[in-house]
Amino acid sequence: MKVSSSKNKIDINALKFNQISISTGLLIGFVFNLGYVPILIAFIMLLGSxxxxxxxxxxIYKYILIPFKLASPNIVEGTSKPHTFAQAFGGAVLVISSIFLFYGEAVTGWAITWMVIILALANIVFGFCAGCFIYFQLGKLGVPGFSDN
Incomplete structure (x- = not known):
């Protein structure tokens, strides 16, 4: 695995497509009461992190949407660490949601899933990444591993 500096180029549209895919998958799971969807999305998120x-x-974004000109990159300078942390954090929250769903606590399980959906939508619509915010706050507190350096 190649280690790079924390400052690199990130594709904002790839991040947004990721959030849209997560939200859409979870919404479909909720609408059709497919209790396995949150753990499936959690697996995808954690593996990707x-x-x-x-x-x-x-x-999908890189090999389908871009080549078929269904999306175009929006490359900016930045660090991917906060976004990776946010995705892992969201995946962990979905694991918790899935545990509740597995044990028949549908209201609690879907409520936790809805927190992930709402925060993903906040990132898409307003550009506010709650997981990134947590990452930076942990960095300000001096927690090891949570810095831009």
């Missing part, structure tokens, strides 16, 4: 090359939604 641990091994970015295996991020399903980003691969």
């Amino acid at each position: 641990l091994v970015p090359e295996l991020s399903l939604f980003k691969q």
Whole structure:
């Protein structure tokens, strides 16, 4: 695995497509009461956080949407660490949601899932990434591993 500096180029549209895919998948799961969807999305999110090359939604964006001109990159200078943390955090929250759904606590499970949906939509619509905010706050508190350096 190649280690790069924390400052790099990120594609904002890839991040947005990722958020749209997460939200859409979870909404479909909720509407059709498919209790396995949150754990499936959690798996996709956690795998993509641990091994970015295996991020399903980003691969769809890169190898389908861009070549077929259904989307275009919006490259900016930045660090991917906060976004990776946010995705992993959201995946962990969906694991918790899935545990509630598995044990028949549908209201609690879907309520937790809705928190992820709402925060993903806030990122898409307003550009506010709650997981990134947590990442930067942890950095300000001096927690190891949460800095731009």
